[in-house]
Structure formats: structure tokens, C-alpha cells
Amino acid sequence: MRDPILRIEDLHIEFRTSRGVIHALQGVTFDVMPGEIFGVVGETGCGKTITGLSVLRLLPRSARITQGNIRFEGVDLLKISQREMRSIRGGKISIIFQDPSTSMNPLFTIGFQMNKVIREHLKFSREKARERALTMLAATGLPDVERIYDSYPHQLSGGMLQRAMIALALSCEHSLLIADEPTTALDVTIQSQILQLMRELQQKLGVAMILITHNLGVVANMCDRLVVLYAGRVVEIGESRSIFENPQHPYTRGLMSAIPAPGSRGNRLSAIPGNVPIDPGALKGCVFAPRCAFVMPRCLKESPVMFHLSKDHASTCFLAERGDLF
Amino acid sequence: MPNPIIVAKDIVKEFQLPGGWLSRKKHSIRAVDQVSFDVSRGEVFGLVGESGCGKSTLGLMLLRLLDITSGSLFFNSIDLTRLTSAELRQLRRQMQIVFQNPNSSLSPRLKVLDIVAEPLRTHHIAPEKQMREQVLLLLDQVGLGKQHLDRFPHEMSGGQYQRVAIARALALNPSLIVLDEPTSALDVSVQAQIINLLVDLQQKLNLTFIFISHDLNVVQHISDRIGVMYLGKLVEIGKSEEVFMQPLHPYTKALLASIPQPKIGKDKELKTLKGQIPSVANPPSGCRFHTRCPSVISKCKLSEPELIAVSIDRFVACHLVVE
Numbered sequence: 001m002r003d004p005i006l007r008i009e010d011l012h013i014e015f016r017t018s019r020g021v022i023h024a025l026q027g028v029t030f031d032v033m034p035g036e037i038f039g040v041v042g043e044t045g046c047g048k049t050i051t052g053l054s055v056l057r058l059l060p061r062s063a064r065i066t067q068g069n070i071r072f073e074g075v076d077l078l079k080i081s082q083r084e085m086r087s088i089r090g091g092k093i094s095i096i097f098q099d100p101s102t103s104m105n106p107l108f109t110i111g112f113q114m115n116k117v118i119r120e121h122l123k124f125s126r127e128k129a130r131e132r133a134l135t136m137l138a139a140t141g142l143p144d145v146e147r148i149y150d151s152y153p154h155q156l157s158g159g160m161l162q163r164a165m166i167a168l169a170l171s172c173e174h175s176l177l178i179a180d181e182p183t184t185a186l187d188v189t190i191q192s193q194i195l196q197l198m199r200e201l202q203q204k205l206g207v208a209m210i211l212i213t214h215n216l217g218v219v220a221n222m223c224d225r226l227v228v229l230y231a232g233r234v235v236e237i238g239e240s241r242s243i244f245e246n247p248q249h250p251y252t253r254g255l256m257s258a259i260p261a262p263g264s265r266g267n268r269l270s271a272i273p274g275n276v277p278i279d280p281g282a283l284k285g286c287v288f289a290p291r292c293a294f295v296m297p298r299c300l301k302e303s304p305v306m307f308h309l310s311k312d313h314a315s316t317c318f319l320a321e322r323g324d325l326f
Numbered sequence: 327m328p329n330p331i332i333v334a335k336d337i338v339k340e341f342q343l344p345g346g347w348l349s350r351k352k353h354s355i356r357a358v359d360q361v362s363f364d365v366s367r368g369e370v371f372g373l374v375g376e377s378g379c380g381k382s383t384l385g386l387m388l389l390r391l392l393d394i395t396s397g398s399l400f401f402n403s404i405d406l407t408r409l410t411s412a413e414l415r416q417l418r419r420q421m422q423i424v425f426q427n428p429n430s431s432l433s434p435r436l437k438v439l440d441i442v443a444e445p446l447r448t449h450h451i452a453p454e455k456q457m458r459e460q461v462l463l464l465l466d467q468v469g470l471g472k473q474h475l476d477r478f479p480h481e482m483s484g485g486q487y488q489r490v491a492i493a494r495a496l497a498l499n500p501s502l503i504v505l506d507e508p509t510s511a512l513d514v515s516v517q518a519q520i521i522n523l524l525v526d527l528q529q530k531l532n533l534t535f536i537f538i539s540h541d542l543n544v545v546q547h548i549s550d551r552i553g554v555m556y557l558g559k560l561v562e563i564g565k566s567e568e569v570f571m572q573p574l575h576p577y578t579k580a581l582l583a584s585i586p587q588p589k590i591g592k593d594k595e596l597k598t599l600k601g602q603i604p605s606v607a608n609p610p611s612g613c614r615f616h617t618r619c620p621s622v623i624s625k626c627k628l629s630e631p632e633l634i635a636v637s638i639d640r641f642v643a644c645h646l647v648v649e
Contacts, residue, residue: 043514043515044513157602157603159602160602187376187377188376188540188542188581188584188585189376189580189581189599189603189618190376190602191584191586192583192584192586192597192598192599193598193599193600195586196598214513214514216514217585217586217588220586220587220588220590221586221587240590241590244588244589244590245590254515255514255515256588258514258515258518259514259543259588260521260546260547260548261543261587261588262543262546262570262571262587263567263570264546264547265546265547265548265549265566268522268525269518269521269522270518271515271516271518271522272516272519273519275483275485275486275516276513
């Protein structure tokens, strides 16, 4: 088996707030293989965005990594200098955010911003960088790329701007792309265009991609493998097919059946009762126990560890350990 | 249609855009363009479409929170366009609205008690002495309790706060509630709770809902009938199941094919529509969908198709379907 391009091991992140310490991540572990699309799924506050930001060392000041390590192509990203990090950030790893209009600088043209990034990381001349930028813009299916190159962000629609963002994010021969809710701000017909584009480019360029999203439909259509996070912990991880066809954690199962599907009219949706805990660090036992339909006395006392159901499917639930698939 | 609560005929909403500093020429956009439909009592009517299609504008017009530029609109056989503001105020007791984000539609400075009591006070429904009791009854209907009465919004989760917004909408015992993206800001597990609550309330109180959303899965789940909008026009109306199982308009088909379903399928390709959504300020000639339609014919560019009944309760605006 090949070595993973990214390995996150036992990552713990704390936030210091006026209301005390919040344990945002508590021992998140996963690998991303070269050239695959890896999904990070969960609801608000599960830690999915923080996980993405930590890889680029872009965490807000109030956050602190208290434990764990992040290895990218064998290098421990938490140990290298700011200067080295700068060349990896945007050079080897890039990121796309949810709202493209807030990730581009509104005062400069698309072309200016792309040009700058390409010159910085690939050491191209201005002319060559322009050529590269135009090629990338064209690769994302944008029409009339010369005009777009000279446009300001506000002159493009949301879908077009997200395409430009993708062009920028892939322009420097990156090996890892982190996409944090890349289509959440877009309309559904535009969303499907962008997803299609991301998959095409990802295959053509062979980059690995981490797709962070709350939308299970997007994950099912895009990802090879995925991890489900809940309250800062991994609850289930494995191959997409295996997880979608046979979810092995009550939370994953709950999420899947909470979505209305064609033909669900007249039936009640199976909602997960309660809310996500504000500080999961304060809970003893399994973080999902207070909302779980299958809770046992043991769940309130001990924290379950990861149980492997097959080579590439694991769940953090005592039921999975016993093998009785509820 | 038996006993319609809303009858809208050719309603139009035009917004004036500010012209240039020196130019006298005024620009206007038609956010809603000649839309006609009926909603019967006790029905859930879903409105779907992408951003800018006019679904929220239409929702506001139905309560006359926005004035209607032209066309006629009847609520319980009363012509809404001809009411004085005093008459309208009285009538509004019967029509309420719930918005997407309670954080921006409800006051952050009021306690839950006062948020829900406000309509009761405005319309002098309940004496102050009984207010706590009244509000408690309303909160009970939405699954909240005594412990929530004296809380401020920031002390509640998004799902709980949306329940407060629903309780407030129910306070005056309305017959019609417009729900504008009521679950779009919520996580799926909480969204399911709110949808179940809405379905229960609608059945128990025999309410009429106008359910506006961009999420087709949600609309399909809750609605009896659905209207699909594109660039200010209704392009298809029909029973929820029929529209979903057998969409007739090419736009409805494309919209349904674009939703990524949470299932691993053999065919992982999503069907995509080409092109961008045109601006409402400058809609395409003829059929507004012709620039993106996969089955466009020459006629589509020239003449605009009308919304025509193809069977009972099924309307489509497309040259191909009608012929």
C-alpha cells in the first residue's frame, strides 16, 4: 500500500473563550491517500472546518493544538518554521472556502491575484504566469477567459467566481486541495456543475482532495472514502460505499435517515432528538450517548474506541465492537 | 377548486432600480411576472426555485407585505389589493410568516415570553394577567416548556429559536402561514425535528402553508402541491408526487437531476445544466429557460409559453409539452 499524502494523528484542539475552554477536537485521526477524494462530514460545530484549517496552520488565535501531529508528505507540519509553512501553503496545499466572494480580494482583478500566487510559488515570469492563469481559467470551463482575467470579483456571478477560485487553487501544481463547503453557497444547478468540474480536474491533475461538507448527497457523489465527525471526534470512517450502504454508527445512521428523500411524503422523518453539546470535553463516556437511541449504561461511563469492521470501515461505538448490527 | 383560500391572478411585482445620476431613464425589474395560482384551505403549497427566481417576493406579496404592481389577489374572497391599511391590519391576524433565520427576524433583546406575547398584545387578545399562561400554551404546541419562557435568544440553539418563531406565528390562530426557508439554516438532524413539528401542526390545526424552499427534497416531503419558479415565472404546478416522479418542464427535470442524493449509485455522474442563471433584470426573450434548455426549439426564442393545464391540477409552461 502506498503511503498516505496526509496523516492526521490524534489531533486535539482547544479554544479558549470567555466562557472557558472548549474542546473542539478530541483525538481526530485519519489518512488521506494520494489522488483520492476524502470526505469530512458532520454538522455545525463538529470540528470539520477546524480540521481543515489546522492542516494549513490557519487556526484562529484563540485555538491551540494541544496534542497530536499532522504529517504531509512525511513532514510534520506542526514542527516546521513559518517560512517553510508559507511555501507549502498555496504551493503544495491549497484551500477553497464556501463563499468565493469573501476569499478573493475585491480590490484587485482575478488575474492580478492569480498572477501573484503563481509567480510566488512557481517562480514564473509575469508573462508566463499570465499564460498559466489563462490556461487554468479555461480548464474550469469559463468562457472568454481574457475578460475574466481582467475582471474584478464583483463582476462575476457566484458560480463563475467559484470556478475562478478553483482555477487559482489548482494553479501551482498542488498535491492536496482542501475544499471547505465549496458548493454550499451555490444554487443546485450550479452546484452540480461545480462538483462535476472539481471531479474532472481532480482526476486530470491527480491531486488529493479533502472535501469538507455537511451535505451527505455531495459526499455520496464525490468521495472515495470519508470520515464522519461528531462533537470533535471521529464516529465512523471508511470507504464511502461501505458507510452509505451499511452505516455502523447510530449517529451516521440517524443523519442518513433524517434527510427527506423522494417518496418520503406522509412518513415521519426520523429526527435525532436534542442538540449538539456545546463543550463535548465536559461529557463522560461516548459523546453521542445523550442523543443516541441505542444507548446502554456502559456508553455513559466509558468512551468507546475505534472498532474495525473490515479492512476499510471502522466505527467508534460499542455496538460495532459486539458485532450486533442494530 | 373547492374553497380556495388564495386566488392569485396574473400578479406582477416590479422593482424600480435607481437610474444613473444624470440619466432620467428608470430601470425596473420584474421579480414576479404574471403568476397565477390557487391554494385551497388546509393545503401545503410548496414553492421551489433557485435564488432570484422570485419565490420569496411572491411569499411576501401573498401577505401584502409587498404591494402588488398589477394583477389580482384574493384571500378568503377578499381583494387584498383594495384594502386600507387598517383593514389589512385586522386581516393579518389570519396570515402569518416564518423566516429562515430567527436571529435576524426576531428581536435579540426580548425574552421568549415577550416575543411570543407581542402579537397577543398588539391585537389585544389576552389580558396581561393571563399572558404567561397563554404563551406557555403556545410554547407547549411547539415542544418548548416553562424553562424557556424567560430565556433570551442567544441562550437557545437555532432549532429551539425557530420553534419560538413558529409559536409566535401561531399566536393569533391564523389560517395561513407562509414559511420562507424555515429549515435552511438548520442542521439536518434538527431540520427533521422542525419538519415533523410543522407537519403535525398543519394537520392538527388544519393550517394552510405556503412552503418556500430551494431544497427540493424538503419541499417534496412536506407539500401537497408544488409550484416551480424560474426567473419570476411559474413554469410548472402539480401534485408533489407527480412533479417529482414525472416532471414535465425541462427546468424541473434538470433541477431534480441536479440534486445529489445521499446514495451511492452506479451512475455517479450528476446531470448538469449548462450556463449561468440569467439576470432577472434582463431576462432572455421568449421562454426564459431557452438559454439553458437541453431540448430548445426555434419557437422557444420567439414566443413565451403560457402556463397551460395539461391534466387536472397539472400546469406547465413549455412549448414542447403542450404540443
